[in-house]
Amino acid sequence: MNKTIRVIPALLIISIIFVGFAFAGDGRQRVSSISSEYSDVSDIEAEIRFGRELAARILGNYSLLDDEKVNRYVNLVGKALALYAGRPELRYHFGVLDSDEINAFAAPGGYIFITRGALMKMDNEAQLAGVLAHEIAHIVKKHVVNELNIKGEEGSGVGGLAGLIGGPTASVRGALEQALDDAVDILFNRGYKVKDEIEADRVGILVASVAGYDPSALREFLSSVKSFEKEDRTYKGEHPIFEVRMREIDETLKAHGLQDVKKAKAKDRFYENIKK
Amino acid sequence: MKISRSKIYYIVSCCLILFVVPGVFADDFHYVNMLVGNRAAGLGGAYTALSDDSAGCYYNPAGIAFSPHISLSASVNAFSTSTKAYKDALRDVNGNTLDWKQESSSLLPNFFGMVRKFGPGKLGLSYAVPDSIRRQQKQAFHNIKSYLPGNPIETYTININDNDETYLFGPSYAYKLSDSFTVGATLYIYYRDVQVIRTQLLQFEQGQHYLISYYDTKKDWGYKPILGVIWEPSDKLAIGLSASKVYITSTDHEEQVIFRDTSSGVPYLMDSTIYDFSNTNTIYYSSTSDTEKDKFPLATSLGLTYFVSSRLLFSGDIRYYDEVSDKEAIFNFSLGTEYYFTDSLAVRAGLFTDKANTPSLSSSEVNQPEHIDIYGASLSFTAFHKRSSITLGMSYGFGEGEAQVVANSTAIQDAEIRNFAAYLSASYSY
Numbered sequence: 235m236n237k238t239i240r241v242i243p244a245l246l247i248i249s250i251i252f253v254g255f256a257f258a259g260d261g262r263q264r265v266s267s268i269s270s271e272y273s274d275v276s277d278i279e280a281e282i283r284f285g286r287e288l289a290a291r292i293l294g295n296y297s298l299l300d301d302e303k304v305n306r307y308v309n310l311v312g313k314a315l316a317l318y319a320g321r322p323e324l325r326y327h328f329g330v331l332d333s334d335e336i337n338a339f340a341a342p343g344g345y346i347f348i349t350r351g352a353l354m355k356m357d358n359e360a361q362l363a364g365v366l367a368h369e370i371a372h373i374v375k376k377h378v379v380n381e382l383n384i385k386g387e388e389g390s391g392v393g394g395l396a397g398l399i400g401g402p403t404a405s406v407r408g409a410l411e412q413a414l415d416d417a418v419d420i421l422f423n424r425g426y427k428v429k430d431e432i433e434a435d436r437v438g439i440l441v442a443s444v445a446g447y448d449p450s451a452l453r454e455f456l457s458s459v460k461s462f463e464k465e466d467r468t469y470k471g472e473h474p475i476f477e478v479r480m481r482e483i484d485e486t487l488k489a490h491g492l493q494d495v496k497k498a499k500a501k502d503r504f505y506e507n508i509k510k
Numbered sequence: 511m512k513i514s515r516s517k518i519y520y521i522v523s524c525c526l527i528l529f530v531v532p533g534v535f536a537d538d539f540h541y542v543n544m545l546v547g548n549r550a551a552g553l554g555g556a557y558t559a560l561s562d563d564s565a566g567c568y569y570n571p572a573g574i575a576f577s578p579h580i581s582l583s584a585s586v587n588a589f590s591t592s593t594k595a596y597k598d599a600l601r602d603v604n605g606n607t608l609d610w611k612q613e614s615s616s617l618l619p620n621f622f623g624m625v626r627k628f629g630p631g632k633l634g635l636s637y638a639v640p641d642s643i644r645r646q647q648k649q650a651f652h653n654i655k656s657y658l659p660g661n662p663i664e665t666y667t668i669n670i671n672d673n674d675e676t677y678l679f680g681p682s683y684a685y686k687l688s689d690s691f692t693v694g695a696t697l698y699i700y701y702r703d704v705q706v707i708r709t710q711l712l713q714f715e716q717g718q719h720y721l722i723s724y725y726d727t728k729k730d731w732g733y734k735p736i737l738g739v740i741w742e743p744s745d746k747l748a749i750g751l752s753a754s755k756v757y758i759t760s761t762d763h764e765e766q767v768i769f770r771d772t773s774s775g776v777p778y779l780m781d782s783t784i785y786d787f788s789n790t791n792t793i794y795y796s797s798t799s800d801t802e803k804d805k806f807p808l809a810t811s812l813g814l815t816y817f818v819s820s821r822l823l824f825s826g827d828i829r830y831y832d833e834v835s836d837k838e839a840i841f842n843f844s845l846g847t848e849y850y851f852t853d854s855l856a857v858r859a860g861l862f863t864d865k866a867n868t869p870s871l872s873s874s875e876v877n878q879p880e881h882i883d884i885y886g887a888s889l890s891f892t893a894f895h896k897r898s899s900i901t902l903g904m905s906y907g908f909g910e911g912e913a914q915v916v917a918n919s920t921a922i923q924d925a926e927i928r929n930f931a932a933y934l935s936a937s938y939s940y
Contacts, residue, residue, distance in 0.1 A: 261746045262748070262817060264848075266854060383939060
């Protein structure tokens with residue numbers, strides 16, 4: 235008996251050493267909860283509804299910058315990028331928040347905000363495009379949607395039977411409120427998962443590059459601000475995310491042969507539209 | 511005439527060779543009588559480190575901290591059937607041996623659970639039926655050898671109708687101390703309802719008969735706290751630890767034995783009382799009650815889950831039950847795997863042990879509890895659609911061991927158990 239009891243922790247420790255630290259990612263998430271294969275009209279509608287409510291909460295914390303020219307300019311840059319992002323079913327909305335913070339937010343369904351403080355730190359349109367493309371990538375890759383399991387109405391026998399058992403209708407509103415609370419927590423406090431940030435950087439760089447912007451602009455901007463507000467957090471508290479992101483960005487640029495590519499920075503146009 | 515139960519047993523064992531040990535409740539000899547929870551059951555119960563849905567309330571409440579915002583899970587119907595056979599328990603006049611068989615089946619929803627966010631953590635509420643036995647036996651044996659020379663038992667009829675169900679219901683709460691370390695607790699109300707009805711009739715070739723009717727009811731109330739922790743040293747690995755124990759707070763146990771015997775013409779003298787079975791108009795009975803509380807072991811589970819990918823995982827549990835009263839300390843093991851064939855179809859398979867908590871039988875002792883170790887396998891299929899899923903699953907257990915079905919006899923019979931369960935369950939998450 236005692237021998238067995240001694241063997242168990244030994245086996246556990248060996249298991250941890252050999253397999254535990256060799257991987258990274260959100261291990262618990264099962265493929266069934268990743269929504270890409272299941273997206274139908276109701277899923278998209280649910281995502282947009284959720285994003286709209288989340289956007290309302292963001293605007294409850296920040297006021298929109300009362301400058302039509304700046305908002306129109308950011309919208310033009312953002313919508314041009316969205317054309318290359320791969321989710322034509324979404325209508326993107328971009329807004330500038332009247333805050334000194336250096337930050338940007340993406341709500342599911344196509345709602346993207348950037349702060350005035352972030353714009354003030356930028357040096358050209360390519361950097362703006364890099365940040366907006368990064369936020370667009372969060373939406374395209376459904377990072378919040380997947381993490382919070384935002385899905386539309388059930389329409390199948392499976393859903394019907396499950397609903398019959400669970401009696402879900404009374405809980406739907408409560409669940410939505412909780413999901414919104416969690417989404418706010420992701421955006422304002424704990425940040426995205428490390429792997430989601432890295433994926434958004436990678437996709438964002440490619441989108442900005444395809445749209446004609448300097449692919450290194452995001453890296454330049456991140457280097458200039460060192461920490462990008464709430465995103466400079468690690469989901470698991472395991473890695474210094476800033477260094478990890480910069481390393482991954484370099485890998486992405488190298489992998490796609492973009493490290494020495496010189497594309498548009500549109501510095502003049504940026505300064506024409508953004509009052510410094 | 512009223513006599514005590516122990517006296518009846520003594521008289522019966524003196525005057526009849528055949529008498530099966532009565533008063534054995536459901537399956538007190540094993541701790542894993544039904545697998546609970548749809549995903550957990552498919553994994554053979556290897557769920558201590560996983561536990562990230564409402565079934566976690568039962569296996570390891572720390573796991574519900576990882577569940578979605580609102581998670582509902584219910585077993586629509588769980589059908590379980592069990593066959594227990596005692597080999598060569600009886601012998602007829604020609605020397606042929608006969609098996610003794612009991613069957614049990616039940617159909618009931620055995621789990622419902624809900625988890626939702628509450629304050630800084632997750633609140634769960636669940637109901638589980640970890641043990642449900644509805645044992646039936648309607649069997650007749652003919653020309654059985656008896657102790658009376660030249661007077662064999664023409665017909666031995668036995669009817670058994672036992673119901674024994676254990677219910678657990680109560681709240682759970684889990685909290686993330688960090689993103690990789692969670693703690694949780696469940697406090698179940700424990701209720702067990704037992705009814706044992708057994709009738710045996712022996713009709714001798716020369717016209718005498720022996721009849722015993724046994725009726726036993728028992729209601730236990732108590733509570734079962736479960737404490738658990740889960741640690742994720744990496745995103746690919748989770749380690750869970752949980753401990754639980756049932757405490758009985760009140761017991762109401764009554765039993766009645768009605769007894770009639772015309773097989774003996776010789777009055778018995780016991781403790782100054784004469785039992786004259788030749789008087790066919792006399793029925794002896796006993797009625798007793800007690801409040802003696804059952805004792806349960808501390809059950810400790812250590813689990814490890816390895817998330818190979820978003821399609822594949824492996825999970826394993828080691829459970830230790832310490833020694834308590836007349837039950838031995840045992841280990842149980844379970845292993846499970848989950849694989850997604852497609853994004854919307856998963857298969858789960860598991861292996862598990864259900865060891866007997868009784869000692870091995872000794873050839874020099876009598877009235878020993880049976881000792882049968884059970885080994886089982888489980889399999890389930892789950893279809894997902896958006897926030898809901900339906901699972902069809904089954905499990906099969908098989909065990910061979912030894913038993914003593916004849917009272918006050920050192921004879922040991924080979925015994926065999928076959929358990930099968932099937933269930934349909936649904937889960938819903940927001």
